[in-house]
Structures are given as C-alpha cells and as structure tokens.
Amino acid sequence: MEGKNTRIADLPVSKRLKDSLLKLGFKTLYDVTKIGESEFSNINGIGYKSINELKDFLKGPRIDFRKDPEILDKKKFSEPELKKLNLWNYLEKEMPEREIFVIYNRVGLYGPEKTLEELGEIMDNITRERVRQIESRGMKMLRDAYKVGVLQDPLIERFKTYGDRVSYLSEIDLENKAYPRNSLIKILVNMFDDEYEIISNSKLGENKILSPKRLRLERGISNLLNELSETDSLKNLKDLSEQFKVPLHIIKGIKGIVINNGIVGLDSNKQLFYQGVPGKIYATLKEFGQPMKIKEICTKANLSHNQVRGAIDRVADAVNVGLSTYALKEWGYLEGFIPDVAVHYLKEANQPLSFKKLKSLILKQRVVKENSIYPGLSNDSRLVLLDNGYWALAEWGYENVRESNFEYKEYEVDAKEALLDILHNNKDFMSMRQIFNKIKSKYGERASSSWPTYYLAIQKLKETGDVVEMKNGRYCYYKGVEG
Numbered sequence: 001m002e003g004k005n006t007r008i009a010d011l012p013v014s015k016r017l018k019d020s021l022l023k024l025g026f027k028t029l030y031d032v033t034k035i036g037e038s039e040f041s042n043i044n045g046i047g048y049k050s051i052n053e054l055k056d057f058l059k060g061p062r063i064d065f066r067k068d069p070e071i072l073d074k075k076k077f078s079e080p081e082l083k084k085l086n087l088w089n090y091l092e093k094e095m096p097e098r099e100i101f102v103i104y105n106r107v108g109l110y111g112p113e114k115t116l117e118e119l120g121e122i123m124d125n126i127t128r129e130r131v132r133q134i135e136s137r138g139m140k141m142l143r144d145a146y147k148v149g150v151l152q153d154p155l156i157e158r159f160k161t162y163g164d165r166v167s168y169l170s171e172i173d174l175e176n177k178a179y180p181r182n183s184l185i186k187i188l189v190n191m192f193d194d195e196y197e198i199i200s201n202s203k204l205g206e207n208k209i210l211s212p213k214r215l216r217l218e219r220g221i222s223n224l225l226n227e228l229s230e231t232d233s234l235k236n237l238k239d240l241s242e243q244f245k246v247p248l249h250i251i252k253g254i255k256g257i258v259i260n261n262g263i264v265g266l267d268s269n270k271q272l273f274y275q276g277v278p279g280k281i282y283a284t285l286k287e288f289g290q291p292m293k294i295k296e297i298c299t300k301a302n303l304s305h306n307q308v309r310g311a312i313d314r315v316a317d318a319v320n321v322g323l324s325t326y327a328l329k330e331w332g333y334l335e336g337f338i339p340d341v342a343v344h345y346l347k348e349a350n351q352p353l354s355f356k357k358l359k360s361l362i363l364k365q366r367v368v369k370e371n372s373i374y375p376g377l378s379n380d381s382r383l384v385l386l387d388n389g390y391w392a393l394a395e396w397g398y399e400n401v402r403e404s405n406f407e408y409k410e411y412e413v414d415a416k417e418a419l420l421d422i423l424h425n426n427k428d429f430m431s432m433r434q435i436f437n438k439i440k441s442k443y444g445e446r447a448s449s450s451w452p453t454y455y456l457a458i459q460k461l462k463e464t465g466d467v468v469e470m471k472n473g474r475y476c477y478y479k480g481v482e483g
Helices: 015-023 029-033 037-042 048-058 087-094 097-106 116-122 128-148 154-164 181-191 217-229 237-244 248-253 267-273 276-288 294-301 305-314 338-349 355-365 370-378 415-424 432-446 451-464
Strands: 196-199 209-212 257-260 263-266 318-322 325-328 383-385 390-393 467-472 475-480
Touching: 015 048, 048 128, 087 097, 087 128, 097 116, 097 128, 097 181, 116 128, 128 181, 154 181, 154 209, 181 196, 196 217, 209 217, 217 237, 217 248, 217 263, 237 248, 237 263, 248 257, 276 294, 276 305, 276 318, 276 325, 294 305, 294 325, 338 355, 338 370, 338 383, 338 390, 355 370, 355 390, 370 383, 415 432, 415 451, 432 451
Parallel strands: none
Antiparallel strands: 196 209, 257 263, 318 325, 383 390, 467 475
16 A cells, blocks of 8 residues: 555545545545544445445555655665666566556456456456556556666667657567567556557558657647548648648658658559559559550550550559569569569568479469479579479578589478378387388378488477477487377
C-alpha cells in the first residue's frame, strides 16, 4: 500500500471512495489503517462498493520506502547507495507482484492480453476499477523511478528520442531480447502516456504512429487523406505537410500514398501521375486487370505500336514479364529478368530450392518458354547449382557443381522426403552411412547419390526438432521423432 502519511486525496482509488473518506474526517492513509477491516461495514456514510474497493486496496503489498516512488528522494542517498536498475531488473525485482501480474497480462506477456474484467475475476473477484488502479500504480512507479534516476536504461532514451521526432513504430528497433517487441512498446507508451500516444487510424492500414500528444496528428492525417481521396488533382508534398501539420516523413509512410518528384496522390488515383500516352497505357492495363501484350494495349488504347513502345518505359508501375507482355507491380509482379526473380524467391525461402519449385515460381512471374529458364539461371554468377539439382545463392557459400562439368539432373525423390521415410521406418539409431545406404537401396537413381546432400538435410531437420542426434565415438546416430 502507499506510505502511511499519504493524503487521502493522493490515493490511487476512485473519486467516490476519496470523497466518502474525506467526508468522514479521514485525512491520511494512517487514519484509515487504525480501523480494523471488520469495522468497515459499521461506518455510516460509505457504500458497500466503496468498502470492497477499500478492502482490495488495503490488501495490496506494502512497499519498502526505497521502492516507493512517492517517498523515494534521490537527495537522501549518496550516489553509490542509489541503485541503478534497467527496466527488466526493476520490473522483475523491485516492483510488487500484483503490479507485475497486471501489467504483464495487459500487454500479453502471460499469454493473450487480458481485459480489466478478466483480471478482476482471476484476482479474487476484485473490481475492474481496482485492477485499473493497480496497473496505473505500476506504471507510475516505473515513471517516477525513471524521473529520480533509479531506473536508467538506454532503451527508454532511444524510445523517447524516436517519439520526439514522431516515428512509425515499425522504425523503432529496440534491440530487445527479454520481451516481445510489441509488449515492450506497450509498456513504454503506458509509462509515458502523459507525453506520447499511439495513433492507429483505419486509413493508415496496418501502420501505427508514435507521437508526442502535443502534435495532435490523428485529425491532420484523416483530413489529409480525405483531401486526396476527394480531389482529381495531385498535391505538392511540402504544401500538403504545411496545410495539415503532418511531418513529411509521416506522409511518406502512410499506406496508399504515392509520391513522385514531390507530388502526392493516392494509390487508387495513380493514373493522375501519368499524362498523355503513358496515362492511356496505365489506364488500359489497370482496366484489363491482367498482363497484356503490346499488340493488345495498342488495340484497347487506340495507340500505334511505336507510341506504346516509346512510352511504356515511362510508366514506372509497368513490368515487362516477357514476350512483349506487360503487367503492373501492384498485381504482385517483380521487376527484373529471370535470374532476378530467382534471387528474390531464394532469399524469401532462405534455403536452396529445387529446379522444379523455382521454375514454377518463375512461371508465375514471367511469360517465357520453359526451356529458357535453365540457361537464364546458369549464366548468372549470383546463383549456384548444387549436385542434387537444387539452386542456391552464391553468398551462402555453396560450391557450384557447374565448374566440374556437372550434367544437370532433377531427382524424382526429394532428399528430405527420402530421409524422413527411412528414419520413420527404422526404430533404431543409425549412422549417416547406414541411412545413406538404405536410401540408395530403396530409391536408386531416383534420389541423389550425394552423401553431403543428406548430411545438410539432416542438419536442418535437427534444427526443426524432427530428428534427434546421439553422439557415440566418432559416429552420429539419428532417429525420426515419433508422432
């Protein structure tokens, strides 16, 4: 509970309870504690809800004066005596258990986030208001400990620095491993709720903004988006920022905003960026809704072949997907040639991909002949062909088998599938050589005959928990995990 000399007016309880206690002549918390809990119900002038709230409050843990932010005075202690704690040590070691329990549940550190009502039921059916008070008290303890210097953490300083310049939450790299990033941001925002707020406007899509309260961004952003959606003309970026008092970098990050050479418009009105022939090409592609050959664009837009050829490169949103066919980026098409598409998907997968898989992904992006894909991949130094027919990125450190006159072959049986098949059908631990021999015996030429291929695959299976390793001398034995 609070210090005994704390005034009734300063207690973190409801206004109703404060007024009742003051009317009855109580001036400090000490005056209240002199009355036994059994006598509360005999006091005239205080309702049962207030009595229950007062009982809940008095059940709270006593705070040592060294931990109580209201009476913690930095001047009373010499510098060596004053503890310097980071946020995690303060939360785990200095804060009362009830405050920790409520805060952690509210930000999702004990499973799904819980409402005040749900926590009230869990905590011996205390009131919703009492739970809110406990949460508020915990945040006040953190805030006050920071103010007097007990809580010193560069994490907080970085957070406040970002807040001062109004940044998207996605830009805040808190480099924290102790708690999930989203939970951490909620704790920090609640700590400084009198200074900062999170703006989550439906027109921002999934973006959220951390903003000092004094800037009042939400209304400006809404008005700015309304202006762009209701006009048939483009706006100057700087003029828009000054008119609606929204910083330039916030405008640039809003979902659905398009900026080109300092001119702003909505993604839905992208045709406004393209005048003359480029505008007709963009509008034609947009209306058709799928990749179009140049001949089709000419017919639909009533343009000559030379006009389309000369202007389509000025449509920044158009992508050449092969065989004189163009699509729009907004449909999910990637820029570049066949190897560029392959590099994109390999980075996305973060592991080697079979030629069959890579080919299917490329064909979703490019209108090309299938027999042109393999030569296209082979002539790019960023790509490496492995001895099992898989493709990888050279930056991953694999050796390119093309250098040893390797003849490409795509195997019918995937190395991982063959491994799991053998492991799941053998109850005993086996060495890599035993596994390899069983795969060769069962699948023959349908599976890779490269021992390193299976060694690499089994290392990945160990990381996912599908395989267990037992070391015995110089041998490694493996076993598939049941169920």
